[in-house]
Amino acid sequence: MNDEDSAHLLNLVRELRDEQGVTSIIISHKLNEIAEIADNVTIIRDGATVGEMFITPETPLDQDELIRKMVGRSLTNLYPDHESNKPGDxxxxxxxxxxxxxxxxxxxxxxxxxxxxxxxxxxxxxxxxxxxxxxxxxxxxxxxxxxxxxxxxxxxxxxxxxxxxxxxxxxxxxxxxxxxxxxxxxxxxxxxxxxxxxxxxxxxxxxxxxxxxxxxxxxxxxxxxxxxxxxxxxxxxxxxxxxxxxxxxxxxxxxxxxxxxxxxxxxxxxxxxxxxxxxxxxxxxxxxxxxxxxxxxxxxxxxxxxxxxxxxxxxxxxxxxxxxxxxxxxxxxxxxxxxxxxx
CATH class of the missing domain: 3.40.50.300 (P-loop containing nucleotide triphosphate hydrolases)
Structure with a gap:
């Protein structure tokens, strides 16, 4: 699913919540989706619940903390540092x-x-x-x-x-x-x-x-x-x-x-x-x-x-x-x- 399709889906879920009171459970590895739509997050690792995070307008999702709970350690960057080589042939x-x-x-x-x-x-x-x-x-x-x-x-x-x-x-x-x-x-x-x-x-x-x-x-x-x-x-x-x-x-x-x-x-x-x-x-x-x-x-x-x-x-x-x-x-x-x- 690309970013445009993802935005449409999240808008639909948001409308169901706000206009019809529908509760939705979203399972996703995309942290930006979670940060945009979720009211609370349950983190599961190795088949066990390892934490919960509650989100309000005053306390937005702390993605660094979420990543730490997901992987069991801190990741200072989503992408590893890599100094590109000068391309060869x-x-x-x-x-x-x-x-x-x-x-x-x-x-x-x-x-x-x-x-x-x-x-x-x-x-x-x-x-x-x-x-x-x-x-x-x-x-x-x-x-x-x-x-x-x-x-x-x-x-x-x-x-x-x-x-x-x-x-x-x-x-x-x-x-x-x-x-x-x-x-x-x-x-x-x-x-x-x-x-x-x-x-x-x-x-x-x-x-x-x-x-x-x-x-x-x-x-x-x-x-x-x-x-x-x-x-x-x-x-x-x-x-x-x-x-x-x-x-x-x-x-x-x-x-x-x-x-x-x-x-x-x-x-x-x-x-x-x-x-x-x-x-x-x-x-x-x-x-x-x-x-x-x-x-x-x-x-x-x-x-x-x-x-x-x-x-x-x-x-x-x-x-x-x-x-x-x-x-x-x-x-x-x-x-x-x-x-x-x-x-």
Whole structure:
């Protein structure tokens, strides 16, 4: 849900409360929504109530205190400090990329898009729901979405053909889907099996999976990403949303990509887990990987990105440098009519 949709929903809840006396219970990880609408807040951590906060016009919500109660410690900043590296070589360039709807081939979903990402750079894609961000990412990643796809893809300066997902992986791309429970993970399998899923060839010897290699790789990333579990043989469906998201990231990082496309990487997880995901993203950028982040939360993109492309109606409308990051300016690009193609 984007900011505009969120505002409409909160207005509806407010009207139900003020005009009809309806009591509403809202469960949300978005602290700005809680601060705007709630009369009181109950904080739950690890299945137990850990605190309550009452809000009045005279005593607005103390978000720092709320975060402390949620994560069990203080966070002085919602986004970790990160000194951006000077971007390196261009790792990914998309030129004149056009994608039609898979069923209604007369509908253009992505319209002559041009984007690029360099080594060590975190690049954001900002747009309203339905703008075509996910469709752009999926179509690049082995033509996982769309029909009549045209345009050029360059990886490390060389034009490549990515007709399927395996070709995209072989070219050094990874795509972490926005829906981890449906497309990102097999909830019936354990952490080890999920995390190794994109690297079967890498972990095989003469076509046979090497259990020792698999366990060593997955255990290393379990520790590195601070995945909270008893062992890598635990069913991934039993993990919290934040830990499931870390398994999705581990799955793709183990495949050793040069370019990671992260679609809504913090959707539906608490503020503490979000912070840890941001730290992982920063670390991957520091290692020289090119990161593309799709998010419906503008503060998140502003907090972690080095550059942001705005997308409206399938068109890339602007390429905004970090010193131009404001929600107001980005929203202009996200609502622009189909007329400008940024290069």
């Amino acid at each position: 261009e790792y990914l360039r998309i030129e004149d990329w056009t994608v039609h709807h898979p069923l209604d081939q007369s509908r253009v979903i992505v319209d002559h898009a041009n984007i690029a990402a360099r080594s060590g750079e975190i690049v954001g894609l900002a747009g309203l729901m339905g703008a075509g961000r996910t469709e752009l990412a999926m179509s690049i990643f082995g033509k996982s979405y769309g029909s009549h796809i045209s345009g050029k893809v360059f990886v490390k300066g060389k034009e490549v053909s990515l007709p399927n997902v395996q070709a995209a992986i072989d070219a050094g791309l990874a795509y972490a889907t926005e829906d981890r429970k449906v497309y990102g993970l097999n909830l019936l399998q354990n952490i080890r099996e999920n995390a190794s899923m994109a690297s079967l060839e890498k972990m095989s010897v003469h076509g046979v999976m090497n259990d020792n290699i698999e366990r060593k790789e997955v255990e290393e990333y379990r520790k590195d990403f601070h995945i909270k579990c008893n062992s890598i043989d635990v069913n991934v469906g039993t993990l919290s949303g934040g830990n499931q998201q870390k398994v999705v990231l581990a799955k793709w990082v183990i495949s050793d990509p040069d370019i990671l496309i992260l679609d809504e990487p913090t959707r539906g997880i608490d503020v503490g887990a979000k912070y840890e995901i941001y730290e992982i993203i920063n670390k991957l950028a520091d290692e020289g990987k090119a990161i593309i982040v799709i998010s419906s939360e503008l503060p998140e993109l502003i907090g972690i990105c080095d550059r942001i492309y705005t997308v409206s109606q399938g068109v890339v409308t602007d390429n905004v440098a970090k010193n131009g990051f404001t929600q107001e300016y980005l929203m202009k690009g996200m609502t622009k009519e189909k007329e400008v193609v940024a290069r």
